[in-house]
Amino acid sequence: MNPPSPTTERPLLSKRLDDILLSLYNVFTFIGRFFREVVLPPYEGREIIRQCYEVGVRSLPLISLTGFITGIVFTNQSRPSLSQFGATSWLPSLVSIALVRAIGPLVTSLIAAGRVGSNIGAELSSMRVTEQIDAMEVSATNPFKFLVVSRVLATTFMIPVLTMYAIAVGLLGSFLNVSSSEATSLQSFISEVFNTITFLDIFSSVIKSVVFGFTIGMVGCYQGYNSSKGTEGVGKAANASVVTSMFLVFVEELLALQIVGAIRDM
């Protein structure tokens, strides 16, 4: 019997366009599989909790530092402009709006993309090239559910939590900066903050963070899970996880800005 003919079909459009369309198809298949696997039992509760700890608790020092510094720097940079109009009393309002609406979710997600996204990409990619994912599969464990679903859920749950924490720490940094040059009590600072921010601000911030978290987890898992080319692929997967998720976070921020703006105008 003759061997079957190998798959050397001519490209439908051009090789590059075919590759792009095929990649898009693979991405959407991967996302579709996530939504299918997330609802089907068995549920990997322990692994999800472990990943939440990895994503959340282990990111706390970095998020604390960046959030605190962001609050101080933003307050410090805004003061000269406001003081020209004698409006330095608006600093708490300005900083809280900036932190809640944009800087908090964005800074947290970019830090998470760098720390968590690259870690997920490198870890899964390394597991792929050393056949650990195959080993899981042959021991009758669904590696997609164990590795991908747990990590994507962890980033989706924990990045909004980290964002709220980063905003709180940023506001603390801002208060310390304000109180170092003006006679402001913590109570009046907090009161000013909560008088300024609205439910829509917080709600949109949480929803954005959920989307950013999902994106970071999904990109890291996709790059790592589908990695190839040996150890070279591990570096590429880690790098692609960071670059792609950062790019997508900015695109999503832009879209969210338009959507929330439209809701505000209604």
Place this chain on the structure above:
Amino acid sequence: MPQSVIQIKDLHVAFGDNYVLRGVDLDLYKGENLVVLGRSGTGKSVLIKMLVGLLKPDSGSVTVLNEDVMALDSIELDKLRLKVGFSFQNSALYDSMTVRENLEFPLVRNVRNLTRSEIDRQVEEALDNVGLKQAINQVPSELSGGQRKRIGIARTLILKPEIMLYDEPTAGLDPITCTEINSLINEVQERNGASSIIITHDLTCAKTVGDRVAMLFDGQFQRMGTFDEVFATDDERVQQFYHYNFTESK
């Protein structure tokens, strides 16, 4: 006639323009160790990955323990996989887990209602069988290549599979560790009564553990029989393989 536990018929596999397997036929009989020899890149690993559904052939059939692997859905395939142990070339131990956790992983996920003491007992017994009970709390990065190999085999054996598939069990190991691994493969056959396919290009391993030897050339089994029968030929490729291997090992 001995009972066949694996039947491969007319298996064809190609990756793009690269034809790897061109009509492979093979039977593995109950309780035997079958060694598959062949040069690197001849499709030996591809062949055993087909047996557990990690890869799919372009055509042909694979029957394992009377189940048509290609026709199974994911739940049925998982049930079959529990009866087939797969020892990977690089051991494939989970880096983020200790040896104990590596061994527990397949056990707690696939055997219901096990108590903590029962899990501990089975893990310790599996480690004892490969002579590495003292490594129970170590992580894979702290182990030598030979130790990792033995832990990988222990992790596979913990589910007491009926069939064992070894992918290059002695690759990259020193001769003494190779001898230990070969003894372990024979012990598994004697103690568990498992049928095994051993993929290798190490002729010492083939001679020590193989009841039968099959040589893969040009995508097909060109020679099959006992070790001595396979190499009793003037076929230049077989002789070259034999002489090169033994010259290298010396």
